[in-house]
Amino acid sequence: MEEVVGYSYRLRPGRDAESALFQEWHRCRFLWNEAVHQYKSGRKPTFSTLSKLLTSARARCQWLREGSQVAQQQMLRTFALALDHSFTAKNRRGxxxxxARKTAHPSLEYTKRGSSIRDRRLILAKGLSIPVVWSRELPSEPTSVRVTHDSLGHWYATFIVRRTVEPLPSTGAGIGIDWGVTCTATTTDPAFDLPHLGHRSRCAAELARAQRKMARRRRGKMxxxxxxxxxxxxxxxxxxxxxxxxxRHESRVWAKKVVSKHDLIAVEDFRPGFLAKSTMARKAADAAIGAAKNELIDRGMRAGRKVVVVQPAYTTMTCSSCFARAKQQLGLGERTFQCRECGYMSGRDRNAARVVLAVAERGHTRVDDVSQSDHLLRADGAVAV
Ligand SMILES: [Zn+2]
Incomplete structure (x- = not known):
C-alpha cells in the first residue's frame, strides 16, 4: 500500500534568499488578488483561463517575468481549486x-519542474538555493514542495512524498471515544485514555498572561x-x-496507539467553538480535542480501519448497559452515571464512550437510531432486527 504524505523541514535562508522569497511571494500574492478581483467582478475564473491570463501578463510585465512561472502557476491552481471547493461546499464562508501584504503569511508551491535537491540544499526556480535542516530522511523523491513562512518568522519546506505502508494486522477489537475537558479522550478501555496533561494548562496560563501584556501595550488604531x-x-x-x-505531538502518539490496536473506532462527533467561548484553559482543551479527533480519524482511515463518527446527542444520558435514557441531562458537576432501569453505574464519560461504541457496533451513527429491543437482542447474540 502507498500513501501520499507531507514531510516538513526547517529552512535557513540567508538574507538574500529570504528577500528573494518575499519578492516571489509578493508577485504570487498580486496574482492571487487579481484572481479574487476577477471572480468578484462576476466571472468564475477557471485554472485554464487564469493560466492564459498569466501568460499574457508575463509577456507584458517585466516584474512578473523576474519571478518563477511554476510558483505563479501553482498559486493560480491553488486559487482555482479553492474557488471550486467553495462552490461545492455547503457554506459560502470558504x-x-x-x-493583504501585512497579514498574509507567505506560502509558495513548486512542482518538480521548479525545484530540486542538490548537495542537500533546496534549489528553487530562478537560482534560489536554501539550506535545509534535515531532521529526518525523505522516504522517496518528492513530487512537489511548499515553502511557508510562519508568524514567528521561520521558514519551512513541506515535501510531498509517496511512502509505502505495511497494512496493520486485524485485531477484532473495537473502541469508543468520548471527548471532555478534564480528560481529553475517555475511551471504553482505560488503558487508552488521553489525559489533559498539566503542562498544557500551564501553557494556557502563560499564554493568557502574555495576551494581557499585549493588550495593555496596544495603541489602538492610531x-x-x-x-x-x-x-x-x-x-x-x-x-x-x-x-x-x-x-499535535501528543495526539499523534495517542492516535497511533489506538489505531494499531483496534479495527473499529467509534468517536463522538465534536464541534469546536462549543467550549471555546471561555477561558484560555478551556480553549486549550478544545484545541487538544480537535487535534486528537482529526489525527485519529485521519490515521484510522489511512490504516483502513472502520471509523464511525457518532452524533453527541444523548450519549451522556443513555445507559450503555440497557440503553434506557435518563429523564434529565446530567449536570456538568455530576461525574457518575447511574441507570434507573438496570442499576448500571460507572463514570459519566466512560458510560458515554461505551454508548458511542455500542451505537457504532450496531451500524448506526445516532443514539436515537438504536432502539432498546435492537440493543438487547444483539447483546444476547440473537438475530438482528
Ligand atoms: Zn441501564
Whole structure:
C-alpha cells in the first residue's frame, strides 16, 4: 500500500534568499488578488483561463517575468481549486479572500519542474538555493514542495512524498471515544485514555498572561504599534506555536496507539467553538480535542480501519448497559452515571464512550437510531432486527 504524505523541514535562508522569497511571494500574492478581483467582478475564473491570463501578463510585465512561472502557476491552481471547493461546499464562508501584504503569511508551491535537491540544499526556480535542516530522511523523491513562512518568522519546506505502508494486522477489537475537558479522550478501555496533561494548562496560563501584556501595550488604531507591543505579540505567537506543537505531538502518539490496536473506532462527533467561548484553559482543551479527533480519524482511515463518527446527542444520558435514557441531562458537576432501569453505574464519560461504541457496533451513527429491543437482542447474540 502507498500513501501520499507531507514531510516538513526547517529552512535557513540567508538574507538574500529570504528577500528573494518575499519578492516571489509578493508577485504570487498580486496574482492571487487579481484572481479574487476577477471572480468578484462576476466571472468564475477557471485554472485554464487564469493560466492564459498569466501568460499574457508575463509577456507584458517585466516584474512578473523576474519571478518563477511554476510558483505563479501553482498559486493560480491553488486559487482555482479553492474557488471550486467553495462552490461545492455547503457554506459560502470558504470563498478565497484577498491576501493583504501585512497579514498574509507567505506560502509558495513548486512542482518538480521548479525545484530540486542538490548537495542537500533546496534549489528553487530562478537560482534560489536554501539550506535545509534535515531532521529526518525523505522516504522517496518528492513530487512537489511548499515553502511557508510562519508568524514567528521561520521558514519551512513541506515535501510531498509517496511512502509505502505495511497494512496493520486485524485485531477484532473495537473502541469508543468520548471527548471532555478534564480528560481529553475517555475511551471504553482505560488503558487508552488521553489525559489533559498539566503542562498544557500551564501553557494556557502563560499564554493568557502574555495576551494581557499585549493588550495593555496596544495603541489602538492610531499610528504604528510600539516596540513593546511587537515584542509581546511575538511572545504570544511563540507560546501559541509551542502549545500547538505539544498538542499535535501528543495526539499523534495517542492516535497511533489506538489505531494499531483496534479495527473499529467509534468517536463522538465534536464541534469546536462549543467550549471555546471561555477561558484560555478551556480553549486549550478544545484545541487538544480537535487535534486528537482529526489525527485519529485521519490515521484510522489511512490504516483502513472502520471509523464511525457518532452524533453527541444523548450519549451522556443513555445507559450503555440497557440503553434506557435518563429523564434529565446530567449536570456538568455530576461525574457518575447511574441507570434507573438496570442499576448500571460507572463514570459519566466512560458510560458515554461505551454508548458511542455500542451505537457504532450496531451500524448506526445516532443514539436515537438504536432502539432498546435492537440493543438487547444483539447483546444476547440473537438475530438482528
Ligand atoms: Zn441501564
Amino acid at each position: 470563498r478565497p479572500k484577498r491576501k 499610528g504604528p504599534q510600539s516596540r513593546g507591543f511587537q515584542r509581546a505579540a511575538h511572545q504570544v505567537a511563540k507560546l501559541n506555536k509551542r502549545a500547538a506543537r505539544q498538542t
